[in-house]
């Protein structure tokens with residue numbers, strides 16, 4: 001299983017990655033924004049750096065955890081000291097993954113759509129330390 005960098009572009013800028021298994025199958029993808037941002041439904045303070053997703057057919061097999069861990073390794077490599085992610089209230093699976101990767105709750109935001117989002121921050125240490133390498 002590996003992370004394949006599909007490119008970096010945009011104003012922020014944003015790097016796009018695919019999670020690819022040994023057979024070359026794409027299991028999911030992730031976006032890493034070097035500067036936090038969020039969509040217009042949320043206030044700017046809810047800005048976040050990472051979105052990650054596993055294709056429906058491959059969920060529940062540990063790939064989400066693996067994907068976030070690989071992206072955090074990439075964050076470490078780039079040298080960002082911490083990253084933020086937002087997790088919707090109705091997504092306990094992602095909350096579990098993010099907290100397991102060292103995510104600390106730093107804020108709660110009600111979107112204009114009425115949905116509650118929680119903002120988590122993960123501090124990155126050297127490879128092997130706490131913060132996503134578990």
Ligand SMILES: CC(C)(COP(=O)(O)OP(=O)(O)OC[C@H]1O[C@@H](n2cnc3c(N)ncnc32)[C@H](O)[C@@H]1OP(=O)(O)O)[C@@H](O)C(=O)NCCC(=O)NCCS
Nearest residue numbers: 052053054059060061062063064065086087092093094096
């Ligand atoms: C969130 C998502 C990436 C998870 O991917 P996944 O491959 O199914 O996740 P994994 O199999 O690696 O891990 C699931 C973990 O959540 C746990 N989990 C599952 N359902 C849960 C629930 N209702 N409450 C708490 N934890 C739950 C599992 O037990 C497992 O943890 P464990 O290994 O410690 O037991 C996937 O559901 C997805 O792509 N969703 C749509 C996009 C999305 O929500 N992205 C995240 C944006 S913040």
